[in-house]
Amino acid sequence: MAVNLFWYGCNMTRHGEIIRLSARFLEALGVPARPVGGPSACCGSPKEDTPRIAEGMANRTMARFNGSGAERVITWCPSCHGNIEDFMAPTQGARFGHAHLAEAIHEQREALRPLLTHRVPARVFIDRHAGFQERAPVNTLIAELLAMIPGVEVVEHPHRAPSYMCFALANLPGALAANQRATLDAMAETGADTLVTIFHSCHREMVGLEKTHPIRVLNWIHLLAEGAGWSYADAYKTWRNSDDPLAAIGAERVAAAGEEAVRKLVEPELTRARLV
Amino acid sequence: MGPGERVVEDWSSLRTTERARMTEACTRCGACFAACPMTAHAPATAGADAAATVAGVLGILAGGAGDAAARAWVMACGRTGSCNAACPHGVNPMLLMRLAKFEGQENGTLPKRGAADAMSRVKAFARLTLTEEEQRSWL
Numbered sequence: 001m002a003v004n005l006f007w008y009g010c011n012m013t014r015h016g017e018i019i020r021l022s023a024r025f026l027e028a029l030g031v032p033a034r035p036v037g038g039p040s041a042c043c044g045s046p047k048e049d050t051p052r053i054a055e056g057m058a059n060r061t062m063a064r065f066n067g068s069g070a071e072r073v074i075t076w077c078p079s080c081h082g083n084i085e086d087f088m089a090p091t092q093g094a095r096f097g098h099a100h101l102a103e104a105i106h107e108q109r110e111a112l113r114p115l116l117t118h119r120v121p122a123r124v125f126i127d128r129h130a131g132f133q134e135r136a137p138v139n140t141l142i143a144e145l146l147a148m149i150p151g152v153e154v155v156e157h158p159h160r161a162p163s164y165m166c167f168a169l170a171n172l173p174g175a176l177a178a179n180q181r182a183t184l185d186a187m188a189e190t191g192a193d194t195l196v197t198i199f200h201s202c203h204r205e206m207v208g209l210e211k212t213h214p215i216r217v218l219n220w221i222h223l224l225a226e227g228a229g230w231s232y233a234d235a236y237k238t239w240r241n242s243d244d245p246l247a248a249i250g251a252e253r254v255a256a257a258g259e260e261a262v263r264k265l266v267e268p269e270l271t272r273a274r275l276v
Numbered sequence: 277m278g279p280g281e282r283v284v285e286d287w288s289s290l291r292t293t294e295r296a297r298m299t300e301a302c303t304r305c306g307a308c309f310a311a312c313p314m315t316a317h318a319p320a321t322a323g324a325d326a327a328a329t330v331a332g333v334l335g336i337l338a339g340g341a342g343d344a345a346a347r348a349w350v351m352a353c354g355r356t357g358s359c360n361a362a363c364p365h366g367v368n369p370m371l372l373m374r375l376a377k378f379e380g381q382e383n384g385t386l387p388k389r390g391a392a393d394a395m396s397r398v399k400a401f402a403r404l405t406l407t408e409e410e411q412r413s414w415l
């Protein structure tokens with residue numbers, strides 16, 4: 001039997017619980033999808049400064065997807081989603097349809113509604129970006145989904161973060177800080193107490209604000225899970241906002257993941273400077 | 277395009293086809309540059325002439341060096357799509373910027389991203405956040 005794939009991308013490995021919760025929602029809504037991602041299912045984006053390598057990675061992923069018998073690939077990452085449309089499908093042919101997770105869940109919103117029984121008092125500002133909305137209307141669909149949660153009020157504000165996700169701001173001096181300041185200003189203006197991120201790169205940049213500002217930061221999937229009464233732990237946020245991230249991860253877990261790799265690759269990210 | 281059908285043979289063909297189409301379609305009106313919110317984060321674009329900057333990007337797309345404003349603008353592109361909405365000629369400037377970046381990074385006109393550790397970091401986080409079974413099944 002053909003099964004959908006939930007293509008979570010590569011950098012989502014920082015947020016295992018979001019992958020789990022997303023798959024759980026798809027299952028509960030009658031559109032089960034097997035999670036797939038990481039280096040072996042890459043769209044090529046991390047290597048696109050050498051297009052020949054990016055193309056090879058993308059072609060391998062397309063061969064895997066085309067050979068899977070999947071009817072539909074449900075995306076998470078806007079880079080992956082864009083690359084399917086701009087490069088992968090035109091050059092390899094796609095024997096599957098594709099949609100963003102927000103679209104796949106929104107299609108099943110009447111099945112979602114009875115799951116959202118837990119009250120979550122929150123005045124929510126959504127970290128909306130310019131760019132991806134034209135491919136998949138996530139800014140609109142996610143607002144509609146979150147508004148279905150008892151107790152949630154989604155505020156409206158014209159601010160749209162420049163760039164399709166925060167990743168694209170991170171390498172431009174001052175850009176990420178400027179966006180975080182604008183976001184906090186917009187939250188103050190609208191009286192929002194909760195910042196909801198849409199994409200993974202935004203989540204990892206924004207969670208640090210929770211330590212230094214009187215707001216809560218969570219991803220849209222986290223908030224849906226709370227509305228459904230499903231427990232989860234945002235480990236990345238805990239680690240990022242800890243005074244000693246490695247201690248927060250735990251010695252046993254660090255050792256199992258390889259201490260040298262964790263110290264070299266993970267710790268610098270978790271301890272990077274806060275911008276605002 | 278039907279299911280499973282290729283439109284072009286490979287990325288190189290796609291780039292060649294799109295480069296020709298974009299170069300033909302673009303009138304260098306500069307509307308894309310004027311609409312771009314990312315220029316605020318690219319100091320070298322300050323005061324630049326919109327039409328000249330677009331011409332510079334087309335120069336990079338063609339394998340040239342462009343000018344300082346064009347190079348800075350390409351590097352600052354955040355795929356906001358504001359350019360596509362502003363373009364009156366259906367050029368798809370957002371893709372044009374990306375293809376110009378491909379060209380410039382290949383020929384050394386533009387700096388590379390320097391993401392050598394990206395996949396190693398992805399794997400390290402996977403070992404921290406996914407169970408062994410999830411790693412086997414999902415990676």
